Amino acid sequence: MxxxxxxxxxxxxxxxxxxxxxxxxxxxxxxxxxxxxxxxxxxxxxxxxxxxxxxxxxKDMASKPRSGRPSKLSDQTTRYIARLARKGDRPSWAAIAASVGGLSRSTVRSVARGQYAQKKTPKKTQDKHSTPMVRKSTKRAVRRNGSETAE
Known part of the structure; x- marks a missing residue:
């Protein structure tokens, strides 16, 4: 071929x-x-x-300037937040925000999540050989359906 x-x-x-x-x-x-x-x-x-x-x-090779508001944080501050968030005994988001100064807790959290720190781990899945996980019905589901199913 x-x-x-x-x-x-x-x-x-x-x-x-x-x-x-x-x-x-x-x-x-x-x-x-x-x-x-x-x-x-x-x-x-x-x-x-x-x-x-x-x-x-x-007559220019440079990119056009980006639209929108420029970032409030410098690269140095972003790296500092990421370094604090990766620590073993990580302080709270509010404590990190207070140490940086002038930032809200949610801003610090989104910067840290956007950087290298605090990656979400996938949910545990069951392997082929284990018994199936049974989901118990909740009171809300019972009220909605009007009857309870036996599990």
Whole structure:
């Protein structure tokens, strides 16, 4: 069975780096075709054209500024919160917020969860050889159904 000689599709990326954009523009200025550049840089051909158009309009390789409010926290503060949250004897979210200053407990919690700390663990599942787990009915379920089922 013969293998296909088609080039692999480029990996999707949310945004090109400035160095990749610069390489595309330089190759276009050297007269390379968009197809060849797309294969070399591993992006879609349309991305090469979009990069060319953007460069002609803005004369800049940088990304557009992001919309919305900038982050309230510096990278240093974010790392500090994550380090405190990973400690073995982790203080409460409120205590971490007080030590940082100017942040709410919920902000500290979301930063710590967004970082490396406090990953949720999956629920325990039963293995194939154990007896099935029986769920007992609650009073609310009994009231809703009107009758109780024997388990």
């Amino acid at each position: 013969a293998q296909s000689t088609k080039p692999k599709k480029p990996a999707p990326s949310p945004e090109l780096s400035e160095t990749t954009r610069a390489a595309i523009i330089k190759a276009l200025e050297n007269g390379d075709s968009a197809i060849k550049i797309a294969q070399d840089v591993r992006v879609a051909r349309s991305t090469v054209y979009h990069t060319k158009t953007r460069f002609q309009e803005r």
